[in-house]
Amino acid sequence: xxxxxxxxxxxxxxxxxxxxxxxxxxxxxxxxxxxxxxxxxxxxxxxxxxxxxxxxxxxxxxxxxxxxxxxxxxxxxxxxxxxxxxxxxxxxxxxxxxxxxxxxxxxxxxxxxxxxxxxxxxxxxxxxxxxxxxxxxxxxxxxxxxxxxxxxxxxxxxxxxxxxxxxxxxx
Amino acid sequence: xxxxxxxxxxxxxxxxxxxxxxxxxxxxxxxxxxxxxxxxxxxxxxxxxxxxxxxxxxxxxxxxxxxxxxxxxxxxxxxxxxxxxxxxxxxxxxxxxxxxxxxxxxxxxxxxxxxxxxxxxxxxxxxxxxxxxxxxxxxxxxxxxxxxxxxxxxxxxxxxxxxxxxxxxxx
Amino acid sequence: xxxxxxxxxxxxxxxxxxxxxxxxxxxxxxxxxxxxxxxxxxxxxxxxxxxxxxxxxxxxxxxxxxxxxxxxxxxxxxxxxxxxxxxxxxxxxxxxxxxxxxxxxxxxxxxxxxxxxxxxxxxxxxxxxxxxxxxxxxxxxxxxxxxxxxxxxxxxxxxxxxxxxxxxxxx
Numbered sequence: 001x002x003x004x005x006x007x008x009x010x011x012x013x014x015x016x017x018x019x020x021x022x023x024x025x026x027x028x029x030x031x032x033x034x035x036x037x038x039x040x041x042x043x044x045x046x047x048x049x050x051x052x053x054x055x056x057x058x059x060x061x062x063x064x065x066x067x068x069x070x071x072x073x074x075x076x077x078x079x080x081x082x083x084x085x086x087x088x089x090x091x092x093x094x095x096x097x098x099x100x101x102x103x104x105x106x107x108x109x110x111x112x113x114x115x116x117x118x119x120x121x122x123x124x125x126x127x128x129x130x131x132x133x134x135x136x137x138x139x140x141x142x143x144x145x146x147x148x149x150x151x152x153x154x155x156x157x158x159x160x161x162x163x164x165x166x167x168x169x170x171x
Numbered sequence: 172x173x174x175x176x177x178x179x180x181x182x183x184x185x186x187x188x189x190x191x192x193x194x195x196x197x198x199x200x201x202x203x204x205x206x207x208x209x210x211x212x213x214x215x216x217x218x219x220x221x222x223x224x225x226x227x228x229x230x231x232x233x234x235x236x237x238x239x240x241x242x243x244x245x246x247x248x249x250x251x252x253x254x255x256x257x258x259x260x261x262x263x264x265x266x267x268x269x270x271x272x273x274x275x276x277x278x279x280x281x282x283x284x285x286x287x288x289x290x291x292x293x294x295x296x297x298x299x300x301x302x303x304x305x306x307x308x309x310x311x312x313x314x315x316x317x318x319x320x321x322x323x324x325x326x327x328x329x330x331x332x333x334x335x336x337x338x339x340x341x342x
Numbered sequence: 343x344x345x346x347x348x349x350x351x352x353x354x355x356x357x358x359x360x361x362x363x364x365x366x367x368x369x370x371x372x373x374x375x376x377x378x379x380x381x382x383x384x385x386x387x388x389x390x391x392x393x394x395x396x397x398x399x400x401x402x403x404x405x406x407x408x409x410x411x412x413x414x415x416x417x418x419x420x421x422x423x424x425x426x427x428x429x430x431x432x433x434x435x436x437x438x439x440x441x442x443x444x445x446x447x448x449x450x451x452x453x454x455x456x457x458x459x460x461x462x463x464x465x466x467x468x469x470x471x472x473x474x475x476x477x478x479x480x481x482x483x484x485x486x487x488x489x490x491x492x493x494x495x496x497x498x499x500x501x502x503x504x505x506x507x508x509x510x511x512x513x
Binding site for chain 1: 479510
């Protein structure tokens with residue numbers, strides 16, 4: 001948390017001011033749903049905020065070191081896709097792969113890092129990565145499945161962190 | 172709300188301290204989306220927090236006494252499903268039922284109560300259950316459709332409750 | 343922001359009290375997901391709150407002047423739809439149009455404005471509409487695509503606005 005400490009603001013009378021805090025829940029495991037919490041976390045950390053992300057349910061895939069390089073976008077049932085795909089076509093084999101490849105190209109064109117790079121950057125900026133212990137049990141995720149630096153925590157620990165947050169968001 | 176009152180903390184000088192408060196919105200009606208707000212609510216209540224859940228849009232199904240025993244998971248368009256199913260297979264009759272049965276087994280194996288039990292536990296712990304009056308009108312849900320103990324409330328009542336919350340989350 | 347200023351409460355000693363503030367993120371571009379942030383925003387504004395909505399990812403479609411009259415509901419992969427549709431039927435051409443038409447009828451029957459009307463009402467009540475600059479770049483949305491009155495802002499500007507909010511919700 002050195003980065004955060006270094007950015008900690010100081011009040012006019014010299015007393016340390018508590019930094020802002022952002023508490024995020026990442027509950028989805030698709031490529032498009034993985035970006036918003038990481039973008040918000042990285043932005044907040046760069047502003048000197050304390051940040052924690054609680055990965056739960058399908059969101060655990062974002063912390064999963066075998067899965068997080070292969071998160072996918074489904075075109076099916078998502079009429080808001082930038083290039084909308086009729087559902088019958090979206091159900092054809094290969095369309096999820098095509099939508100995923102398209103989103104990867106967009107992110108690259110906009111110089112956004114991929115998910116593993118983004119997580120590594122977040123961790124280096126002091127962002128805390130919590131894996132939900134309850135859903136690890138439910139979904140059969142083991143500690144060895146998680147990327148290095150992730151902490152296993154229960155919902156009570158997340159609530160304790162979020163209670164003092166300035167902004168809490170469930171993604 | 173006896174349970175919450177009993178857990179209310181007291182400051183060193185003997186004055187009553189306002190308990191923490193969690194305000195949740197449950198907007199989705201699938202089985203997988205019903206668990207996160209209930210797990211967070213039950214955890215917060217067990218820590219002595221005041222908790223309210225505002226059920227709106229599809230989330231009203233969680234309060235619906237005929238529907239909430241039969242909430243479903245759709246494998247379609249969800250490439251983050253723990254056992255991913257190709258979309259063409261996911262569209263076959265019976266696949267939603269299979270994904271739902273699988274999630275029920277996981278929850279049971281992890282000793283998580285089912286949705287009606289979870290709601291009853293939450294209510295007994297003092298969690299307030301609000302049914303969104305606007306979407307009741309839009310979706311044709313009547314007061315008799317709701318489980319006992321649910322209060323009908325508008326968005327203004329929810330915002331009033333959430334304004335004093337330490338943590339607010341939209342699920 | 344005249345409306346908000348006019349509604350600003352005054353404490354018993356005559357000092358101005360900071361109004362409540364609601365910070366919303368609208369990240370989805372379907373018709374059903376567009377209503378909750380707009381209903382919450384309009385309700386909060388009518389209570390004298392300061393309100394800002396940050397439109398990001400697919401949620402940018404809600405601000406898109408060519409797209410926001412044509413937002414859709416997908417019946418596919420959504421077993422919580424009030425009239426559930428088997429997935430194979432939901433994949434047939436025309437079913438997304440049918441589900442969309444049904445939801446439009448419900449909203450009209452409940453006297454809810456359509457999306458462009460709702461946005462215009464929100465803007466007139468002083469609700470601030472922020473378009474996420476990062477996802478504009480990623481998804482190729484230009485300033486000319488946005489409805490009048492929308493401000494382009496980065497995640498840092500949203501966090502700054504949300505840091506002083508009483509309630510923050512990610513929809």
